[in-house]
Amino acid sequence: MNKEFRKKAEQVFENNAQLSHGKLIEEQLRASAFQLFLENGFPNKKQEDWKYTNLNFLNNIEFEFSEQLNDSDLESKQINDFLLSKNNEFLLVFVNGFFSKKLSNLHLDGYDNIIIGSLIDAVQFDKNYHNFLGSSLDKLNDGFTLFNTSFFRDGAFVYIPENFILDKPIHVLHISDARHNTFISNQRNLILASNGAQVKIIETSYQIGDKPSFYNTITEIFADTDSVVDYYKYQNEEKELYYIGTTQIVQFANSVLNSSTFTLRPHFVRNNLNSLINGDYCESNFKGFYFLNNNEFADNHTLADHASPNSNSNEVYRGIINDTATAVFNGKILVRPDAQKTNAYQSNKNILLSDEATLNTKPQLEIFADDVKCSHGATSGTIDEESLFYLRSRGISEAIARSLLLSAFADELINEIKIPELKIKIKNQISKSLNIPEFIV
Amino acid sequence: MSMLKIENLSVNVADKSILRGLNLEVNAGEIHAIMGPNGTGKSTLANVMAGRSGYDILEGKIEFDGQNLMDMSPEERSRSGLFLAFQYPVEIPGVSNANFMKTAVNETRKARQLEPLDAMDFLTMMRERAKLVEMESSFLNRSVNEGFSGGEKKRNEIFQMAMLEPKLAVLDETDSGLDIDALKIVSNGVNILRNENNAFIVITHYQRLLSYIVPDFVHVMFDGRIVKSGGKELAIKLEENGYDWIKQEINGY
Ligand SMILES: Nc1ncnc2c1ncn2[C@@H]1O[C@H](COP(=O)(O)OP(=O)(O)OP(=O)(O)O)[C@@H](O)[C@H]1O
Ligand SMILES: [Mg+2]
Numbered sequence: 001m002n003k004e005f006r007k008k009a010e011q012v013f014e015n016n017a018q019l020s021h022g023k024l025i026e027e028q029l030r031a032s033a034f035q036l037f038l039e040n041g042f043p044n045k046k047q048e049d050w051k052y053t054n055l056n057f058l059n060n061i062e063f064e065f066s067e068q069l070n071d072s073d074l075e076s077k078q079i080n081d082f083l084l085s086k087n088n089e090f091l092l093v094f095v096n097g098f099f100s101k102k103l104s105n106l107h108l109d110g111y112d113n114i115i116i117g118s119l120i121d122a123v124q125f126d127k128n129y130h131n132f133l134g135s136s137l138d139k140l141n142d143g144f145t146l147f148n149t150s151f152f153r154d155g156a157f158v159y160i161p162e163n164f165i166l167d168k169p170i171h172v173l174h175i176s177d178a179r180h181n182t183f184i185s186n187q188r189n190l191i192l193a194s195n196g197a198q199v200k201i202i203e204t205s206y207q208i209g210d211k212p213s214f215y216n217t218i219t220e221i222f223a224d225t226d227s228v229v230d231y232y233k234y235q236n237e238e239k240e241l242y243y244i245g246t247t248q249i250v251q252f253a254n255s256v257l258n259s260s261t262f263t264l265r266p267h268f269v270r271n272n273l274n275s276l277i278n279g280d281y282c283e284s285n286f287k288g289f290y291f292l293n294n295n296e297f298a299d300n301h302t303l304a305d306h307a308s309p310n311s312n313s314n315e316v317y318r319g320i321i322n323d324t325a326t327a328v329f330n331g332k333i334l335v336r337p338d339a340q341k342t343n344a345y346q347s348n349k350n351i352l353l354s355d356e357a358t359l360n361t362k363p364q365l366e367i368f369a370d371d372v373k374c375s376h377g378a379t380s381g382t383i384d385e386e387s388l389f390y391l392r393s394r395g396i397s398e399a400i401a402r403s404l405l406l407s408a409f410a411d412e413l414i415n416e417i418k419i420p421e422l423k424i425k426i427k428n429q430i431s432k433s434l435n436i437p438e439f440i441v
Numbered sequence: 442m443s444m445l446k447i448e449n450l451s452v453n454v455a456d457k458s459i460l461r462g463l464n465l466e467v468n469a470g471e472i473h474a475i476m477g478p479n480g481t482g483k484s485t486l487a488n489v490m491a492g493r494s495g496y497d498i499l500e501g502k503i504e505f506d507g508q509n510l511m512d513m514s515p516e517e518r519s520r521s522g523l524f525l526a527f528q529y530p531v532e533i534p535g536v537s538n539a540n541f542m543k544t545a546v547n548e549t550r551k552a553r554q555l556e557p558l559d560a561m562d563f564l565t566m567m568r569e570r571a572k573l574v575e576m577e578s579s580f581l582n583r584s585v586n587e588g589f590s591g592g593e594k595k596r597n598e599i600f601q602m603a604m605l606e607p608k609l610a611v612l613d614e615t616d617s618g619l620d621i622d623a624l625k626i627v628s629n630g631v632n633i634l635r636n637e638n639n640a641f642i643v644i645t646h647y648q649r650l651l652s653y654i655v656p657d658f659v660h661v662m663f664d665g666r667i668v669k670s671g672g673k674e675l676a677i678k679l680e681e682n683g684y685d686w687i688k689q690e691i692n693g694y
Contacts, residue, residue, distance in 0.1 A: 389515060392515040394601060401516075404544065
């Protein structure tokens with residue numbers, strides 16, 4: 001962190017302290033986070049968790065803080081392409097970290113007891129909600145989390161009451177407006193699924209405009225007893241968007257978390273996905289797929305933190321890496337001493353399409369209980385030559401044969417998507433990226 | 442003009458000499474059987490014809506329909522009407538049989554400057570051809586050969602052949618692993634598809650198949666060469682007497 005940036009940060013931090021309505025978290029929490037951030041700065045390659053992540057953009061680009069909502073010159077039609085469906089989703093739009101009521105589409109009539117909206121509105125409605133903020137993050141004190149805690153001003157808030165099954169998915173759309181400024185945006189989302197509730201959340205992130213931008217976002221999810229939370233991330237932004245997103249889930253007994261992360265042709269993406277399994281008989285499913293070309297970068301760090309017995313975690317990530325792109329996968333399974341009878345499974349398979357593509361994949365198992373079943377495997381290879389020849393021997397050109405094999409590799413994850421509009425969007429995007437002719441799909 | 446003309450073909454695999462000056466000629470309307478002990482190079486011949494990589498062609502040429510096969514990619518060979526039913530078909534998880542065939546048929550049509558088949562026409566064609574080998578339609582939605590039994594894989598090869606309607610089909614031990622009923626079904630498929638414009642090369646170890654698919658010529662392959670050719674009675678003689686007498690004949694001169 002250079003001197004100028006530090007000065008800017010201190011200034012903005014002071015300004016924010018004056019804002020009464022922006023006080024979403026205890027001032028003490030905010031202040032101590034900022035203090036720690038000033039001492040340690042952003043992470044760097046010397047830290048194990050950031051070893052393979054090139055953070056030079058933080059030094060090379062001069063960012064400014066996004067300090068207020070500015071959606072006056074934005075219209076719905078400019079974000080049309082980012083939607084999954086016109087009427088079949090609850091749409092929450094954020095522009096550089098601020099809630100845009102104008103661009104959101106909530107039509108909540110008939111949904112009486114649920115809350116879907118901005119964090120600020122929610123906390124004003126019931127101050128108790130703010131106790132949740134940051135409570136999932138007490139052990140996460142890396143620079144980006146501290147930075148976020150110090151500077152976020154708003155985010156999505158979702159509350160699903162007991163036993164309520166929400167039919168439509170909630171789409172949290174992060175827009176990085178880089179038309180006029182080079183912004184850093186911080187955003188904090190909070191999702192509360194009560195006992196027995198079921199909800200589907202989709203997070204997407206897009207940039208408009210061509211300047212570089214940096215979006216630092218955190219989502220905290222509390223999945224109470226017997227709840228089912230489907231959590232999707234769809235990332236498909238080729239512009240110069242640097243995206244760092246942390247998702248911290250706390251699971252209580254019998255809850256199910258299904259997380260799916262699709263990262264297609266991003267510029268720079270780092271996802272931290274952590275689930276704290278804090279009750280018996282939970283299920284935690286982490287699925288992910290990344291497809292990288294050119295100089296693109298995607299980094300998935302995941303943690304299945306088994307703190308209670310009798311739970312299952314199941315992780316499958318797959319990736320296709322082309323050209324000079326780089327993928328990082330780090331899957332940590334932590335089984336704490338009390339977490340007996342844990343089943344933890346992890347697999348990461350990769351296809352490298354070029355000699356210059358880079359993959360860093362690492363399982364990280366820390367097991368402190370003895371009655372545990374754990375397995376993991378990571379592979380990287382090229383396209384299977386036997387299969388390629390078989391397809392070609394039936395008249396299929398080499399290029400299409402390759403595409404077919406690659407899309408088959410992705411399909412196993414895509415076919416599990418439970419939101420039809422999202423599935424179609426991802427399928428189309430992959431077909432397009434792989435140049436699959438229309439008559440096949 | 443003959444449909445297939447192989448002249449003096451010599452091929453090495455991993456510095457080992459496998460085919461040693463092989464000659465073979467096939468005309469439209471004919472069925473040729475190739476028999477011979479394990480490891481004499483029958484599958485090697487089939488694979489070299491289909492264009493599999495990893496073979497050093499030292500000498501000789503293969504002419505198919507007046508074209509030099511060696512200049513063509515595997516897909517071009519297929520599109521020009523050559524088909525190989527593999528001895529060991531591969532499993533391809535995630536690619537459905539239907540999608541596979543749709544792509545293959547339409548890519549072949551494209552190469553012949555034909556419009557792609559629309560979804561309905563394709564479905565009708567696929568159902569009809571699946572029936573030919575008594576393959577249940579559920580197999581069409583499954584991944585290519587994945588979890589198929591040995592016999593089901595072979596049947597799937599003949600189904601693909603029926604879809605692509607080749608001029609020349611090479612069946613590499615399609616009968617191995619088939620029970621009697623399946624053998625009849627597969628042979629029946631071949632017999633329905635055969636006509637005066639196409640030809641078959643049937644590689645087999647058993648005369649049994651040849652009582653269903655009656656060959657015009659039987660060739661014995663030995664040590665990378667065709668050492669004896671005859672009519673269908675040659676297969677019967679081989680079945681009864683094995684290969685020793687042929688070895689003696691060769692060593693005799
Ligand atoms: N990739 C390879 N590397 C080394 N040797 C090979 C390779 N492929 C084939 N061969 C050898 O070439 C010889 C001929 O093999 P081929 O499969 O053509 O025999 P075949 O006549 O089809 O036998 P079968 O009746 O058992 O199917 C065998 O000795 C085999 O081991
Ligand atoms: Mg063989």
